[in-house]
Amino acid sequence: ADTEDRGLGLISEKDLDGGNDELPALLTVPKELILSAAGVEDYAKENKDFRQLLEAAGRQSLRGDILLFLLTQLVLSSPDYSGGQGASTAWTQYFKLLPTQVPVPTLWSESELSLLRGTSLESAVSAKLGALTKEFNRIRDATTDLARWNKLIEIDEAVTLSDWILLDALYRSRSLELPKSGESMVPYLDLVNHSNPATAYFEEALEGEVVLLLHREASVPKKGEITIDYGHDKSAAEMLFSYGFIDPSSSAKSVVLPVESMEDDPLAKAKLYIFGRPPVLKITDNDTGVPQWDAPFIYLMCLNDEDGLHFKISQDTNGSHDLRMFWQGADVTEEAENMENLIKGHELCQVFRLRVVTIVLGMVQQQLEVLTAHNEEKVLTESQRPHITQAASRLRAIEKDLFERIFQLLEGEKNRLFEDESVTSYLAAMNGAQQDENDEEDFT
């Protein structure tokens, strides 16, 4: 049924008591209806057009395959559809039930997106929109030789980038992780809204069917809503990004910011290669109210050749080349995440730490400046929907509070480090060397 402010939801027709041993599963979704990796394969066997689309797109990921399945359902369920892409299935009917609006930021207007300025989602959403555009263009190019798909995508423009962005939003906000089948979409179960604590939970049963069960300690009155927990440990930004809302009762607070290499670092490419994943700064709150930060790549960023960080290309017995990283002569290629510990025995450890703290502090300061500046100039316009404005301001408040507290801590640590003896003597030596250099320059 329609809920007040969460779209459709699962409503009980009678009083339910979780402690009642006789209570059957609230919902059982048979395996054949579950859209998982196996579901995609089965559908590909029976639908030639879908199979061709999958192959042309190059089977990049399970998510990509499921999105193409949804794309097929979008075409089949369109009122303009005139045949050709195969017979409609139970999923085609179900697809018609799904909302055409999802409150996730990839579907926000320009003016709504401006509400994210200074938050961790600002760059995340713009990167996601860029990636979705690339994906869609790639599919359009890959299907030029498939007459039916080419007509739909390229010639008639019946399927557009906006459709692809909507399908991605539907997938992100409605897919879930099943213990055996992996990332899947489960019809009907995806009508269940979130709350914390939740009244129900789901399980994958013996035959691969998914069941929804009431928690033992839960009771739901007649006409009350049955809910599950989408992940109470997810951060506000993650909830907003994936589902389009922030649970006000959630206490999990963390922020993730992308870390960019220093432009003038000659080893930047090698460091990124060895690190092997996009570098981030993660700030996490905890029960004590003292947040913590973690940014393993920034340690790598702050170390260089003259500190004892070297890169070498080694050749395997089979002739292939491999880039290796060395710290003080020892191969630490597999420990790129662990530089914070590896530098601990070094006489300049505190100097390295100061460099790292200074970079993190700079990032936090810059984020706070943008957040604060934008808070001041905030003007509500008609094109901003109230629930979006509310969610964005909740995110801004949570992240600003976390940035302010970590800023204080970092400032304190920076000041302490500046007083450390190894740091003062290092800086004095550096200044002396600089002075000598300047004198020499003057003389020449």
Ligand SMILES: C[S@@+](CC[C@H](N)C(=O)[O-])C[C@H]1O[C@@H](n2cnc3c(N)ncnc32)[C@H](O)[C@@H]1O
């Ligand atoms: C898996 S679907 C749930 C069914 C959905 N309400 C519908 O109309 O189809 C997830 C979406 O439901 C909405 N939703 C779920 N729980 C919510 C909550 N506690 N507060 C606000 N919106 C919620 C969000 O729009 C979210 O993206």
